[in-house]
Amino acid sequence: MSIAARRARYVVKRLLQAIPIVLAIVILNFFLLQLAEGDAVDVLAGEAGSATPEYMAELRAKFGLDQPLPVQLAVYLKNVVMFDLGYSFRHEMPVSELIFDRVLATLLLMVSTILFAVGFGIVLGLIAAMGLNTWRDTAISILSLITYATPLFWVGLMLIVVFSLNLGWFPTSGMENFAMFYEGWDRVFDIAHHLVLPTITLSLFYLALYTRLMRASMLEQAGQDYVTTARAKGVTERRIMFVHVLRNALLPVVTMAGVQVGALIGGSVIVESVFAWPGLGMLAFEALFARDLNLLLGIFLLSALLVVAVNLVVDIVYSSLDPRIEVG
Amino acid sequence: MNFRLMAVAALSAGALALGAVQASAQKAGGTFVKIVQPEPPSLASYLSTSGPIGLVAPKIYDGLFDYDNDLNMVPALAESVDVSADGKTVTFKLREGVTWHDGEPFTSEDVQFTVMEVLKVVHPRGPNSFREVTSIDTPDDNTAVFNLENPAPYMLRALSGYESPIVPKHLLEGKDLRDNDLINNPVGTGAFKFVEWRKGQYIRLDKNENYWKPGLPYLDRIVGRFIPDASTRTAAMENGEVLYGAYGAIPNIDAVRLREMDDFGVTTDGYSMINPMALMEFNTTKPPFDNPAMRQAISLVMDREFLIENIWFGYGKPATAALSSNFAATGLYAEGMPNYPASGNTEAAIEVLDKAGIMPDGDGVRASFTLDLIPYGEDWRRAGEYMKQALLPLGIEVDLRYEDVPTWIKRVYGDYDFQMNVNYFYQLSDPVLGVHRHYGTDQIRQGTAFVNSTRYSNPKIDELLSAGAVEPDADTRAGIYEEIQSILADELPVANIFEMEFLTVYNEKLKDHATSALGAYGPFDQAWIDE
Numbered sequence: 119m120s121i122a123a124r125r126a127r128y129v130v131k132r133l134l135q136a137i138p139i140v141l142a143i144v145i146l147n148f149f150l151l152q153l154a155e156g157d158a159v160d161v162l163a164g165e166a167g168s169a170t171p172e173y174m175a176e177l178r179a180k181f182g183l184d185q186p187l188p189v190q191l192a193v194y195l196k197n198v199v200m201f202d203l204g205y206s207f208r209h210e211m212p213v214s215e216l217i218f219d220r221v222l223a224t225l226l227l228m229v230s231t232i233l234f235a236v237g238f239g240i241v242l243g244l245i246a247a248m249g250l251n252t253w254r255d256t257a258i259s260i261l262s263l264i265t266y267a268t269p270l271f272w273v274g275l276m277l278i279v280v281f282s283l284n285l286g287w288f289p290t291s292g293m294e295n296f297a298m299f300y301e302g303w304d305r306v307f308d309i310a311h312h313l314v315l316p317t318i319t320l321s322l323f324y325l326a327l328y329t330r331l332m333r334a335s336m337l338e339q340a341g342q343d344y345v346t347t348a349r350a351k352g353v354t355e356r357r358i359m360f361v362h363v364l365r366n367a368l369l370p371v372v373t374m375a376g377v378q379v380g381a382l383i384g385g386s387v388i389v390e391s392v393f394a395w396p397g398l399g400m401l402a403f404e405a406l407f408a409r410d411l412n413l414l415l416g417i418f419l420l421s422a423l424l425v426v427a428v429n430l431v432v433d434i435v436y437s438s439l440d441p442r443i444e445v446g
Numbered sequence: 447m448n449f450r451l452m453a454v455a456a457l458s459a460g461a462l463a464l465g466a467v468q469a470s471a472q473k474a475g476g477t478f479v480k481i482v483q484p485e486p487p488s489l490a491s492y493l494s495t496s497g498p499i500g501l502v503a504p505k506i507y508d509g510l511f512d513y514d515n516d517l518n519m520v521p522a523l524a525e526s527v528d529v530s531a532d533g534k535t536v537t538f539k540l541r542e543g544v545t546w547h548d549g550e551p552f553t554s555e556d557v558q559f560t561v562m563e564v565l566k567v568v569h570p571r572g573p574n575s576f577r578e579v580t581s582i583d584t585p586d587d588n589t590a591v592f593n594l595e596n597p598a599p600y601m602l603r604a605l606s607g608y609e610s611p612i613v614p615k616h617l618l619e620g621k622d623l624r625d626n627d628l629i630n631n632p633v634g635t636g637a638f639k640f641v642e643w644r645k646g647q648y649i650r651l652d653k654n655e656n657y658w659k660p661g662l663p664y665l666d667r668i669v670g671r672f673i674p675d676a677s678t679r680t681a682a683m684e685n686g687e688v689l690y691g692a693y694g695a696i697p698n699i700d701a702v703r704l705r706e707m708d709d710f711g712v713t714t715d716g717y718s719m720i721n722p723m724a725l726m727e728f729n730t731t732k733p734p735f736d737n738p739a740m741r742q743a744i745s746l747v748m749d750r751e752f753l754i755e756n757i758w759f760g761y762g763k764p765a766t767a768a769l770s771s772n773f774a775a776t777g778l779y780a781e782g783m784p785n786y787p788a789s790g791n792t793e794a795a796i797e798v799l800d801k802a803g804i805m806p807d808g809d810g811v812r813a814s815f816t817l818d819l820i821p822y823g824e825d826w827r828r829a830g831e832y833m834k835q836a837l838l839p840l841g842i843e844v845d846l847r848y849e850d851v852p853t854w855i856k857r858v859y860g861d862y863d864f865q866m867n868v869n870y871f872y873q874l875s876d877p878v879l880g881v882h883r884h885y886g887t888d889q890i891r892q893g894t895a896f897v898n899s900t901r902y903s904n905p906k907i908d909e910l911l912s913a914g915a916v917e918p919d920a921d922t923r924a925g926i927y928e929e930i931q932s933i934l935a936d937e938l939p940v941a942n943i944f945e946m947e948f949l950t951v952y953n954e955k956l957k958d959h960a961t962s963a964l965g966a967y968g969p970f971d972q973a974w975i976d977e
Contacts, residue, residue, distance in 0.1 A: 154852070154853070155849075155852065155853035155856055155857070156851075156852030156853050156855060156856040156860075157852065160852045160855050160856050160860065160895075161851060161852045161855070162487065162494070163855070163893075163894065163895050171891060171892065171893045171894060173568070174893055174894070177624075180624070180625070208487050209487070209488075209645065210488055210625070210629050210630050211630070211645075216645060219644070219645050219646070220645070220646055223646075271675075275677050275678075275681075278677075278678065278681045279681070282681060282685055283681055283684055283685055286685075289685070289687060290678055290681040290682045290685050290687055291673055291675075291678045291681070291682050291687070292647065292648075292671060292673070292682075292687070293647060294647070296477075296479055296647075296648050296650075296669040296671055297477045297479050297669070297687075298477075299650075390674075391674040391675045391678075392675045392677075392678055393675075393678065394647075394671070394672065394673040394674060394675070394678060394682075396644070396645070396646030396647045397646075400646060400674060401645075401646060404484070404485070407850055407851060407852070408487070408852075409852050
């Protein structure tokens with residue numbers, strides 16, 4: 119069997135395995151969310167000022183909240199199987215529409231953060247490892263410790279104070295300039311301009327992680343027998359470093375990045391909140407406080423699917439980086 | 447109160463306002479970006495009085511009247527109002543030539559439909575505001591005659607586009623009021639038309655070119671931005687990205703800093719029809735607060751001035767009665783009520799407890815209870831911490847509880863599973879609208895938020911409240927409310943803490959934004975930007 123065919127079979131197998139896992143996650147989440155006191159109707163009624171008990175009963179009936187729990191779950195599962203994520207009664211919109219609106223903003227922030235953090239993390243780790251115990255190594259280690267230990271919201275606010283308020287280089291918040299409503303390429307540049315500070319804030323934390331990991335991994339690989347062999351064969355130090363060691367040292371970094379892509383959706387609530395970035399994290403956060411369970415379940419389901427997909431991609435990347443690891 | 451006179455005053459005030467508009471040198475154009483926080487659940491102001499909806503919807507929907515900063519009626523969709531001598535027939539003369547944003551004409555049918563089929567049915571406060579209205583006649587397109595069961599003097603104070611928005615009959619008739627297209631795509635007669643709502647980002651409104659006030663509005667566009675983090679909101683204001691934030695969108699601690707800077711202004715205007723009051727609700731059915739002495743002691747020991755000065759940065763006024771002193775304008779506020787010391791009186795509180803036989807036990811503890819705090823921000827938590835300290839010298843031990851909004855609402859108004867709750871209420875423009883809901887036996891409505899959670903029931907008070915609601919004579923009405931306040935100052939099922947002053951922070955570029963008594967909930971048709 120060719121490698122391509124084997125890979126395709128492997129992907130299908132993994133996807134089939136994922137179905138029961140995702141279903142279990144949905145059911146678990148469903149019951150977990152029932153533990154919270156109060157429901158969407160309580161919140162809506164509370165915000166409205168006053169509402170009659172008849173009105174609230176009517177709302178509950180409309181939302182299906184008057185049904186017994188197993189029935190609610192069955193209805194939800196039936197909808198999910200038919201690719202219908204349900205309806206958010208708070209937003210008066212289908213959940214899929216709400217999520218789709220936000221998922222692009224989240225992906226934008228997530229992808230730029232991962233690229234920035236992994237890219238710079240690898241470079242900084244490499245520099246530190248190559249100049250072991252020199253001032254460069256020390257400086258990079260101190261820097262990564264500081265960024266790792268600083269709370270995200272504080273970094274965000276400080277960046278806003280310095281780069282928005284004092285220097286005026288970047289806008290404080292939002293994804294676009296709402297006084298102008300740019301179109302075409304102007305809009306692309308405008309969004310990129312707004313993306314800079316949130317990306318840096320979110321990246322700083324992960325950057326430290328990747329730097330440390332890359333440095334340790336490089337040092338570990340540099341002591342392996344195959345490096346000695348290569349050196350004995352007369353391979354240049356440069357080639358040993360960049361072709362042999364680097365490729366092997368990347369494996370743990372890729373593993374880490376894979377795990378964190380899933381976490382980034384949830385982990386960006388703070389950054390989304392500080393920079394008013396319209397991502398899924400904030401949506402989930404608000405949905406929780408509004409007891410908008412359909413919406414929350416939809417977001418959790420999407421996160422679960424994303425984690426499954428990313429893990430699959432990571433496994434395939436493994437086998438490319440290190441042919442000794444076989445898929446199947 | 448003489449309603450004919452009021453209507454005349456209203457007309458002349460309106461004429462003055464229009465005259466002033468033509469005389470000064472406003473600049474047209476520009477996008478006005480303001481903070482809307484939190485993101486509203488919908489834009490259906492006829493369904494929900496939720497605060498953030500009020501920040502947006504009154505620009506889209508007009509009311510029959512607006513109110514100026516002295517609370518005079520300013521004609522809006524109605525040009526005038528005439529109240530019959532017995533107070534039971536209220537005739538509105540409606541403006542001619544007004545169209546909805548979709549081009550359909552506005553008529554008296556819309557008014558009839560809005561009040562009878564919408565506000566009286568699904569609006570949270572509408573059933574109260576219009577409770578005496580039995581029918582509305584529409585003799586012609588521009589006349590709406592409200593037939594009342596009893597006189598309802600407070601109704602004329604509930605006609606703004608925020609409190610009672612007039613909605614289009616042709617888009618709502620025969621539809622499910624709680625589930626239709628208008629909820630997220632409002633169509634009104636107001637100065638601005640709804641364009642777009644990007645969830646998590648902004649709501650955009652564009653100028654209504656066919657607005658019924660000639661030459662208005664000045665602004666081309668209003669954008670309401672959602673910025674969850676308070677510090678970022680302040681930064682966006684400082685950076686000029688947003689020009690306006692009301693209802694504490696900029697925390698007091700930052701507002702007092704911005705106040706000192708050249709480009710920013712801070713005002714407490716624009717909240718007089720909202721009348722927010724911070725207060726304590728006591729569960730009168732359970733110990734320890736089934737004993738009025740306990741409630742009196744708590745009210746007596748509270749250093750209201752300290753709370754205002756140290757937690758709210760001086761913005762607020764100590765409460766002195768069940769009604770806010772803002773009701774002095776209508777003669778309903780009673781001065782000099784007992785149990786409301788401005789700066790706290792520990793000795794008096796101890797005396798009250800001693801007299802009632804609530805004595806310290808072996809450990810010096812007279813009572814202990816759990817204090818619930820409204821989960822609307824850090825200030826309230828600080829207030830709870832202060833109260834815990836302040837009650838210690840009385841030998842009262844307090845546990846603080848701070849939950850999220852749904853849990854808290856269910857606990858206090860659904861399960862009555864609380865002892866003492868710190869909260870704030872809007873007293874609105876008349877006690878019937880905002881205050882009666884605390885005290886009436888008919889307001890003990892389990893599961894309904896922000897009504898009588900104390901389950902206080904006093905036939906005498908019920909009688910007085912009913913009388914106060916329908917009394918047309920101003921002096922007699924004042925007498926009724928004086929008696930109500932005097933009884934409540936002794937019984938204290940609810941003890942008011944202080945009359946809150948919300949802050950509006952604005953960029954000085956923004957002009958004429960405070961022309962309505964409704965402030966941030968106003969139409970903003972006269973606001974303009976001086977670039």
